[in-house]
Amino acid sequence: MAEEKELLLWGATSPGEILEEKLQEMNVDVNDFAARIGYTPKTVNELLKAKCRVTVEMAYSLEFGTGIPQYCWLNLQKQYDEDLWREKIKKSLKKSVVWRKFFPIGELNPRTWVKDFNNKEDGVSPILKFFGVASPKAWENYYYKNRLKVAFRISLAETEDPYAASVWMRRGEILADEIKMEKQNDKKVRSAIKKAMPQFVELAKNDVAAWEDLRRKKALPKPKVGEDFIDDGMHKLQELGAKLGIKVLYAQNFKSAPIHGMARWYKDIPVIQLHDRFKDRNAFWFTFFHELGHIVLHGKKDIFIKNVYYGNKNQQKDDEANAFAQKYMTQAGLEV
Known part of the structure; x- marks a missing residue:
């Protein structure tokens, strides 16, 4: 096999090589x-040429025949298998370089979301590890085709940029x-x-007032490019959500996927994910109340995310979430 020949040139040692040396040493054909x-003899020849694997049974037979302990043969086989697969994966990843280019590389570069993102030798593995998938095909099946649709009734294939949207969604999961x-x-x-809605309303009202005060003083925060941002109001919202059993998360979106908010039940816990750089604080709170409306009013099997096609039934749910947000924005005295 071509892979085995390349491995021999590369330096991997198969059990067959060790056996061949031992047979020469023993002067046995x-x-x-x-x-x-x-x-x-056919099986032994296949072993010498790395065309068959050392099984547990064979390892014991080799121990009796050569004096080399069975665990040595099994370890040799294990290491050889790992080397072989490592080379196969490396080849496969080289073919996947084009897939990497579909992601928002320019915007991801300054962020620390994907470890070792700028690895010059292997730019694909860091992305696969970030998503927790084994291959670009697995990413496609989960985010672009069937898996999300089966589990959560959506497919990112309907978004403006499924690659950027999937990164933002995955960041929220992490x-x-x-x-x-x-x-x-x-x-x-x-x-x-529902019982805590007056607290959310009060928090929204005070936060927008504080934000406008900063605006008048020309002291609005200026997050650095690539950094995760959370200010005092966002932190207080996160704390209140945690007391009620909701995870409120913040992640900067992408220009090609300008998602402002998402609501979902992740591992049976309600999660609201928001863009962390709203210029309009009223828009921030409307988005939060909108996503909160989905959590309160709708099922655990739904993910609500901007620019995803839901069909007429789920459009009605989106309208209901808008009405929910409108109600509490009005109570807070905030513009929509």
Whole structure:
């Protein structure tokens, strides 16, 4: 096989190479050795050429025939298999360089979301590890085709830029995993949210007032390019959400996927993910109340995200979330 030949040139050692050296040392030919260990000459020849693997049974036979412990043969086979697959994966990833270019590389560069993103030798593996998928095909099946649609009734194929949208969504999943929170009964969570709505309204009113005060003083925060941003009002919202069993997350969106908010139940916990650089604080709070409306009013099997086609039924849900947001924005005395 071509891969095995390349590995031999590359430096990987197969069990067959060690066996060949041992047979020369013992001055035993293949036919004689095969008879000694109970295998056919054909099988031994295949082993010498790395065309068959050392099994546990064979390893014990080789130990009796050569004096080399069975675990050595098994370890040799394991290492050789790993080397072989490493080379195969490396070849496959080289063919996937084009796939990497579909992602918003320019905007991802200054961010620290994808570890080792600028690896010059391998620019694909860091993205696969970020998404937790084994291949570009697996990414496509999960985010672009069937898996999300089956689990959450959506497909990013309908977004303006599914690659950028998937990065933003995945960033939210990673942030959500970093927040430790016990699962609660969804009815209790929704009930707690409804009771806490006056607190959300008061927080929104005070936060917008503080924001406008900063605007008048020309002291609005200026997040650095690539940094994760969260100010005092956003932090207070996060804390209030946590008390009620909601994870509120912030992640900068992408120009090609200008998503302002998303609501979903992730691992049975309600999650609201918001863009972290709203210039209009009223828009920030409307988006939050809109996503909160989805959590309160709609099912756990839905993900609500901008620019995804939901069909007429889910459009009605979006309208209901808008009405929910309008109600509480009005109570806070905020413009929509």
